[in-house]
Amino acid sequence: MVSRAIFILLSGLAGMVLFLRAENATGAFWLYGFGIGAVTGGLIVVGEYALRTLSFGIIVGATAGLAVGLLMTGLVEWVGGEIFDVQTFLFHIGGLVFLLGFPYLGLVMGARFGQEQIPSSQPRSTDLSGSSNSLKVLDTSVIIDGRVADLCETGFLEGTFFVPQFILHELQHIADSSDSLKRARGRRGLDILNKIQKMADIDVQVVEEDFPNVKEVDAKLVVFAKKKGARIMTNDLNLNKVAELQGVRVLNINELCNALRPVVLPGETIRVFVLKEGKEAGQGVAYLDDGTMIVVDNARRCIGRNVDVVVTSVLQTTAGRMIFTRLKEDAEREELQVARG
Structure with missing residues (x-):
């Protein structure tokens, strides 16, 4: 994070120096240059994050296109300087437009060419935190059931487990119930969650995300899973059906147990x-x-x-x-x- 902040600062300083090269640059022109340079640096940092989700073909094509764009920018600036031989503010503004425009066009056109012509050897991920196949959302029923912890211990399950805050609240509510049976189930669920959190191959993330416009916990879970591109782990047959109707993949432990029963x-x-x-x-x-x-x-x-x-x-x-x-x-x-x- 610090290195990216330094890069944005240096980009701003580079923009300021470029503007100060203009012959008639006075007043706050240095501030404009610093602002444009910093914004450009910020866009580059955002692009660096975006590269993590792109295929190999797009990256190669975009890099080649960017190189061609920069080459065209240098060529146009050199030819313009030789022909017009002027160092005015307007000339430097035009140079900045070319400096941003040609690389951008090269980047976009190269990325499109790479996507179409260069095969990708790796699947593209839709989430920065990992492959969508490794992202799972736990619901209350599967946590209380406890078999998910056994599956994790055997190595059949791995990756990132999301536990939305509203699921954790539901577990705590059950654990505080006046009914002794419900209270025992809720406390068992919290113990199971704590057990999974300590496993090396599992990354349990409690997410402070809620959907105030959605009332039902099951409906919130489906919306959350769709947003994260994750699969829902549940034992609830009704939730299973609702999630599948909305295009969310479901891992039902009961179905897994049925499949593993002797024939x-x-x-x-x-x-x-x-x-x-x-x-x-x-x-x-x-x-x-x-x-x-x-x-x-x-x-x-x-x-x-x-x-x-x-x-x-x-x-x-x-x-x-x-x-x-x-x-x-x-x-x-x-x-x-x-x-x-």
């Missing part, structure tokens, strides 16, 4: 513990280790026992997966009856 095919035999009675008459309900519900036909009598069951069908929904089965002994008995005719 169970119809006809396969598995051993389960029948835990309770099902909704339909005679049904029993069991669960896999990952929480998948298994419905077992005619297994009410087997509640509290481990039994072998045969998978008949699998129902996959956005909310999860259900496996429908029947007792293996019933299936074998039916097959035997069919074989006997």
